[in-house]
Amino acid sequence: MTATVSEKTLDAPVDIRFTAAGSPLAVRYDGRVWAVAAEPLHWFTRDSWWKTQRTVPVGVGNVVDIEYWRVQVRLGSNSPLRTFELRRDPLSKQWLLEAIIDN
Template identity: 35%
Template sequence: MGFLTESVDVDCDAEGVPVGVRWRGRAYRVAQEPVRWYERRAWWAEDARLPAGRGVGAVEQQVWRLQVQLSPRAELLTLELVHTLDTGRWRLLAATSATGIRVGRCA
């Protein structure tokens, strides 16, 4: 069984760094420097088998932690997103308010 996550739309700058996120009908801007790392993707849990020639990007995924807000005076939210490199898909894993209250959790 794969992850249960929520798709989001992400706008990136020329270097591929997120600058905005559209989630649940609202547009958030990235307010702090994003943090990125790479994790191994459990492709075997999502796909019956990895098709021939599809190795690069299928095994690794980018994970981003973003501080976003609706406006300059709005509360910051921390979003944890996964970017699957071979498909370009963005998924929300968690959303937490500045007070530590979990706003949304998938997976």
């Protein structure tokens, strides 16, 4: 028997509640609040600015770092874990649910 992983790409806007230390605590998606149930993974990638040809005024700040969080979430203590991959693009304050990965 082999395990399969199903991934659904969304790019849906979400709201994230963070702890005082800056880690995700809960994600509001599709009218529901999903509690973070395991230690989240955090990383950054670089935007391909040479492809997007994004122009910004001098002094605006970081316009190339894309922030990611991968969190395992659940609706309640008995519900199955789901993995959400969250993304925030440079110059945006809106978080997006990039993908849901079901194990």
